Amino acid sequence: MSASSRTAARSDHWPDSLGRALTGAGVTTHVQPIVDLGEGVVVGYEALTRFKGYPVDNPESWFQAAARSRHGPALEALALRLALAARRRLPEGTWLSVNVGPDVLETAPVQQVLARQRDLRGVVVELTEHARIDSYTTLEPALQRLRSAGATIAIDDAGAGYAGLQHLVTIRPQIIKLDRTLVSGVDRDETKRALVEMIVGFASRIDARVLAEGIEHLNELDTVIGLGVPLAQGYLLGRPGPPWPAIDRRGLALLHHQRPRSSGHSLRAIVEGAATVFRQSDAAAAFVDDHTDLVVTLDAQHHPVATVDADGVVHSALEACMRVDVDTPIREAAERALTRPIRQRFHPLLCVDAAGRFVGVARLERVLTYLTARTALE
Numbered sequence: 001m002s003a004s005s006r007t008a009a010r011s012d013h014w015p016d017s018l019g020r021a022l023t024g025a026g027v028t029t030h031v032q033p034i035v036d037l038g039e040g041v042v043v044g045y046e047a048l049t050r051f052k053g054y055p056v057d058n059p060e061s062w063f064q065a066a067a068r069s070r071h072g073p074a075l076e077a078l079a080l081r082l083a084l085a086a087r088r089r090l091p092e093g094t095w096l097s098v099n100v101g102p103d104v105l106e107t108a109p110v111q112q113v114l115a116r117q118r119d120l121r122g123v124v125v126e127l128t129e130h131a132r133i134d135s136y137t138t139l140e141p142a143l144q145r146l147r148s149a150g151a152t153i154a155i156d157d158a159g160a161g162y163a164g165l166q167h168l169v170t171i172r173p174q175i176i177k178l179d180r181t182l183v184s185g186v187d188r189d190e191t192k193r194a195l196v197e198m199i200v201g202f203a204s205r206i207d208a209r210v211l212a213e214g215i216e217h218l219n220e221l222d223t224v225i226g227l228g229v230p231l232a233q234g235y236l237l238g239r240p241g242p243p244w245p246a247i248d249r250r251g252l253a254l255l256h257h258q259r260p261r262s263s264g265h266s267l268r269a270i271v272e273g274a275a276t277v278f279r280q281s282d283a284a285a286a287f288v289d290d291h292t293d294l295v296v297t298l299d300a301q302h303h304p305v306a307t308v309d310a311d312g313v314v315h316s317a318l319e320a321c322m323r324v325d326v327d328t329p330i331r332e333a334a335e336r337a338l339t340r341p342i343r344q345r346f347h348p349l350l351c352v353d354a355a356g357r358f359v360g361v362a363r364l365e366r367v368l369t370y371l372t373a374r375t376a377l378e
Contacts, residue, residue, distance in 0.1 A: 013056070017054050020054075028082070029050070030050050030243075035255070038354050042091075042246065043355035047083035049062075049082070083096065084117055097126055098124070098125060100127065121149075121300055127154070128157055152356075154175035155175070157179040177211045177212075196224065207324070209325075211233065213232070214233075214234045221254065235248075267328050272362075275287075295308045301356070303356045323352050
């Protein structure tokens with residue numbers, strides 16, 4: 001049989017296969033662990049669709065075939081529905097990451113699935129860069145609805161695909177996922193390292209976190225850690241499987257050996273605890289019980305949502321530069337704080353770990369006192 005005949009034979013199955021799959025037959029969800037490289041723990045899982053009992057099992061081929069036959073929105077809606085159903089069993093303190101093409105985000109099948117999920121806290125919506133976005137203006141209302149429901153927005157496959165930096169600048173995601181083609185061999189390629197370093201620096205300026213996907217070798221892991229990437233996934237750390245796989249033992253051992261040690265010049269040196277509540281209505285009692293002047297409200301994943309001061313004034317923690325990674329150098333944190341709008345400039349910095357969980361506050365008084373003392377010593 002010629003190559004063209006084999007290709008035709010493989011493509012002949014799609015109408016029947018897609019028809020069966022859209023009923024849910026043989027379609028399942030596996031998940032891959034996402035790891036905090038600083039703590040060496042699983043902080044999230046990416047939901048991945050699997051197709052069992054069909055001539056082709058490669059998920060990318062399935063979604064490409066569905067798009068060609070105009071079944072793309074229906075298949076993505078099915079995958080999204082199955083992934084969100086698994087969310088009910090999500091381990092405490094972790095998030096679930098789901099993939100949605102920006103080209104189908106506003107379609108009726110996908111919107112119907114999302115409409116059934118009133119609370120999307122703990123869900124990361126990944127927008128793949130491989131699909132062209134023709135109008136950011138059209139996409140923005142859908143993204144705003146997701147954010148309002150509590151979802152975190154991520155750009156998938158950064159460093160590959162159509163839009164590149166325009167995606168990052170316009171969408172301002174909270175998580176930036178480095179494409180595996182950028183991560184693969186990063187330890188041997190100076191150009192790749194420079195690009196990763198640039199993206200890490202950009203992410204720190206917009207309060208986003210960088211996630212390296214496709215980590216398969218120790219040298220890649222060592223390099224991304226050295227470049228300041230806080231999150232990663234890949235076969236070295238854990239393969240996809242039924243919910244909920246742990247970190248691979250070998251990967252965990254390597255990670256504990258390689259993971260970074262916090263610098264004494266980072267915010268960790270001056271961070272202090274703060275009273276926290278999960279409902280804003282509980283803030284008043286916290287002021288009395290904890291004898292504090294500041295209360296931080298958290299969501300179910302322990303991400304800071306807002307601060308309440310002793311006068312009852314509420315300040316959103318979701319605005320730019322209110323939150324900062326606890327391992328940020330103090331000098332850099334001070335520079336960022338002092339470029340905030342005047343109404344926010346002297347508010348405490350809310351320090352978070354690589355998973356976005358609240359660690360404590362860094363008051364501007366302590367930041368400036370620390371820098372003054374360091375300058376005197378120098």
